[in-house]
Amino acid sequence: MNILLVDDEEKFVSRLAERLIIRGFEADWATTCDEAIVKAEKKKFDIAVLDVKMPRMSGIDLKKKLEKISPEMKFIFVTGHGSEEDYNVGSKEASFYIIKPFRIEMLVEKVKQTLNV
């Protein structure tokens, strides 16, 4: 299972990728949307875990771009923000909407659920 993690906080996203790898996933990460798009174009990801609020481009917009590149791709949103707007959009647009911080086991479970593994 290939997971793409996108979050503007490198110290968060890189460690998360590493932990997923330890748990047997294939994971890659990006801190900007552009970087994420480049990575998605190069390689096929089964699922993307996106931060909702990022500088320059929101997770929602990034999702739309990534869908164009890879229509099969599934999405999970994570956010430290819990605004009504975020929640309403996030829960409509993605399979799951997870608020930071979370246990890695929960993310793994949601990923598995999304991919029907």
Add this chain to the structure above:
Amino acid sequence: MAEFKDFITWFKPKFWHTDIITSSDSKVLFNYKRFWLLSTFLRVSISVVPLIIFLIINLGFSRTALRNENYLRTVRLTSNARRTIAYFFEERLDALKFIIRENEFQRLNEPDKLSSILQHLKMGFGGFVDVGIIDNSGMQVNYAGPFDLAGRNYRDQDWFRKCFETGVYISDVFLGYRKLPHLIAAVKGPTRDGSDYILRATLDISRITQIVSSMDLSEKSEAFLCNQKGLLQTPSRYYGDVFKKISLPIPKYSPHSEVIETTDRENNSVFIGYAYIEKSPFILMLVKRNQELMKGWYSLRKEMIWLFVGCTMVALIAALSMSTFMVNKIYLADQNRLRAMDRLESTSRLASIGRLAAGIAHEINNPLAVINENAGLIKDLFALKKEYSDDPQLMELIDAVLESVERAGDITKELLGFARTFEPKIQPLQLNKVINEVVSFYRKEALYRNININIDIPEDIPVIHSDLGNLQQIFLNLINNAFQALDSGGRLDISVTRQGERYVVTSISDNGCGIPEAEQKKIFEPFYSTKGPTGGTGLGLYISFGLVQKLKGDISVKSKTGEGTTFTVRLPVTLEGVAPK
């Protein structure tokens, strides 16, 4: 006594005591007590002042009218009596004059003649006791009457001299030789040789007394004669017997009947009608006690005052009830407005706290996530290396970090939970079922701690349209709080009642420790907790408040330290503007 208390309470406005509590509050708009007093004062004044003016004018007029009437009546009465008395003397003097004209001195000196004249006088006029002829030396030369007075000399007596001077004389009443009060009427006549003699007659004062007392007078009034020195000439009931000096001032001479007003020795206000009797030393005095005269007026005054008191009472009651009614209405309206403002203020305060909390929460969430992942990675890496994974201290340290992050995360999530307005999932719900489900979580604890749970939900409570999750959360928080406030053996009452057609009210009461009054305003604020460091996060009521608001209801608390707490949740039967899904 109880009725009287009720009666007083009815007049006592609702705000009478409450202002003591609220006066420190800058939100009190009026000094209701002053407002009420002013209103009552004005109303009473408007009704009572004209009444007082009317009373004073009326009493003044009636008093003047009565005085005038009394004055006139007294003058008339005095005048009539004066005429009668004057006539009495005139008639007798005329009789004596007639005798002198008809009989020569020589003839009158005959004893039989004089006796016959006395007889005629007694029969014709009455009041004559005796008659006598006195020559110019003062010697009584002839006498007819019951006493032995012939040969007496009157030369030294005052009346004798005066009669020679004026020709006609009526004396004061005096005690003569007989020690009986009498008066003398004397007329001077000529003898044939040119010298004068006097025909003297003694008159019975009882006839005059009779005339005076026959005047139509009331009980406390009387009439008498006195001389110009103020000595009584006829007996008086109040001022003494004949010859006593009266305690009244001697009125000054007037040819007509007059009335004066004065006070007697006993300080009684008296009304005196008087008249100087012509050709005599007498003054007729008619004394009426003012109290007696004004009796009618006094009773009128009494009636008027009672009427005034009655009217004033009615006006007072009307003014009191009107003021109380009016100021109460204003007070209650103000109170409602203040309560609404209070609610609005606390709602908006809580909303801003909510926004602030949410802002802080998501600023914290990101660094928490960084800590979480980094610590998590450390743990993962330690788990891979045997030397680390076997070190319990290291694993314990890293778990402590992760647990703390999780705890902090839970708090921020709870805070965010309030800030977020999840679209409620509206469905028909039976409160009975919802509450029983929530209570079932606590049954075991209740059994263990011997807490008595009473649920009173009548059958007619309608199905409400609301969000199940939110309701469960609300009731869970409230029941949880109640359980924490209760000691073993405590009691928890849950009841649901209808409020009109549109609302149902759920009350959750415990008889636990209660919340101090000062704290009650703060309990819905976040992080407010009385449970101490081991207790909750202080977010339970804060979240419940937000959830109840979201469900278009309201929540309130009533509590007394040591007696218990009641939370009341009012929920609409249907959520307007939110269609059931």
